[in-house]
Amino acid sequence: MINGYHDMKVGDQNYKLEVILKNYQAVKKQILNQLKTDSSSIVYQLWNFYLSQDKMCHANCSQCQMISHLSNDIIINEPFMIKTGQTLMLRQTAVRPFLKWTNDQIKGDAVTIKILVTWILEDVLNLPHTINLLTAYICRHNACLLYEVPTINEELCDFERLLEYQYTKDIVYGLLCQIIVLYQALSKQQFSHGRSHINSFLFNKTPCDYTYEYNKKSYHIQCDYTLQLADVSYSSIKYNNHLLFPHHTVVNILCNHFHSQHKQTHTFVVNDIEGIKHTLPLSIDLYLVILSMMENDNFFNTVMENQNCYDLWKNLWQQQEGLVEQRLMNNDKSLTEIKMYVDPYPYLFNYITT
Numbered sequence: 534m535i536n537g538y539h540d541m542k543v544g545d546q547n548y549k550l551e552v553i554l555k556n557y558q559a560v561k562k563q564i565l566n567q568l569k570t571d572s573s574s575i576v577y578q579l580w581n582f583y584l585s586q587d588k589m590c591h592a593n594c595s596q597c598q599m600i601s602h603l604s605n606d607i608i609i610n611e612p613f614m615i616k617t618g619q620t621l622m623l624r625q626t627a628v629r630p631f632l633k634w635t636n637d638q639i640k641g642d643a644v645t646i647k648i649l650v651t652w653i654l655e656d657v658l659n660l661p662h663t664i665n666l667l668t669a670y671i672c673r674h675n676a677c678l679l680y681e682v683p684t685i686n687e688e689l690c691d692f693e694r695l696l697e698y699q700y701t702k703d704i705v706y707g708l709l710c711q712i713i714v715l716y717q718a719l720s721k722q723q724f725s726h727g728r729s730h731i732n733s734f735l736f737n738k739t740p741c742d743y744t745y746e747y748n749k750k751s752y753h754i755q756c757d758y759t760l761q762l763a764d765v766s767y768s769s770i771k772y773n774n775h776l777l778f779p780h781h782t783v784v785n786i787l788c789n790h791f792h793s794q795h796k797q798t799h800t801f802v803v804n805d806i807e808g809i810k811h812t813l814p815l816s817i818d819l820y821l822v823i824l825s826m827m828e829n830d831n832f833f834n835t836v837m838e839n840q841n842c843y844d845l846w847k848n849l850w851q852q853q854e855g856l857v858e859q860r861l862m863n864n865d866k867s868l869t870e871i872k873m874y875v876d877p878y879p880y881l882f883n884y885i886t887t
């Protein structure tokens with residue numbers, strides 16, 4: 534068992550592939566444990582103890598050494614295969630790391646919070662829709678995030694690309710069900726996606742097939758493709774009763790209380806979508822992601838032509854038949870004056886297969 538990567542020396546015999554992967558897993562687990570048992574200390578320990586940070590590196594910091602043992606042909610931001618058959622990708626972004634503990638909340642830079650939120654989601658969700666972030670480190674002012682990425686035909690596949698392959702009724706219905714289940718599960722974690730859009734997802738040619746419990750009933754989710762939430766750059770989440778959030782979306786916190794303000798009508802109407810779309814949590818995330826899917830013509834037409842899909846779409850909105858469709862067709866993406874449910878899930882789950 535290793536404690537962080539800082540002690541590892543060049544020439545250490547920890548460089549076998551299986552050992553490297555096991556160590557990544559172990560450190561990830563230690564960080565989550567630390568967050569659960571003593572959240573405030575993670576602020577000091579994350580980059581000074583658990584994860585490696587080398588601002589002077591000349592390809593010889595502990596993590597650079599380890600990464601070089603994974604594969605000989607790693608290109609930044611491109612998928613590569615390792616001997617276990619997994620497809621990995623190393624993403625790099627400039628970073629000025631900071632984490633701050635105030636009033637039982639953890640505030641940090643966008644990358645550091647993204648790393649923690651990604652690991653927390655994997656820990657709490659227990660659904661096939663999270664992405665596996667193996668490790669993260671800082672090397673010469675760059676944050677390097679090593680992901681196991683979903684691929685189709687060995688390439689990353691986003692929503693537009695997926696619909697070039699196929700958009701049958703079953704696939705469109707399956708994708709809608711996955712999105713609804715995922716956001717319902719996320720809402721229990723007081724998760725706020727922030728800038729919610731289907732482009733935050735990647736798709737996998739592994740079919741998904743599971744049952745999901747909602748209001749004491751089991752729902753059967755099945756689809757030829759599995760979607761995975763890959764980008765949580767603007768997200769906040771509550772973990773062990775502490776809210777973690779990136780410093781640039783402070784408003785997310787205020788909006789986590791949005792629900793209670795609307796108890797009476799169970800409805801909200803947006804008057805200024807530009808002003809709120811980067812900040813509102815809860816069901817607005819679901820609305821925005823489904824709207825972004827409906828902007829694709831193939832997806833839109835399939836939903837309109839198939840009863841199962843259309844039922845899910847129609848019951849998202851309150852008695853304003855055709856209005857949202859009309860706006861989408863006129864390329865008007867505003868939600869102004871359209872009535873949305875604060876909690877749309879009871880309506881939507883009526884139309885998901887049990």
Ligand SMILES: [Zn+2]
Pocket residue numbers: 587590591592593594595596597671672673
């Ligand atoms: Zn390095």
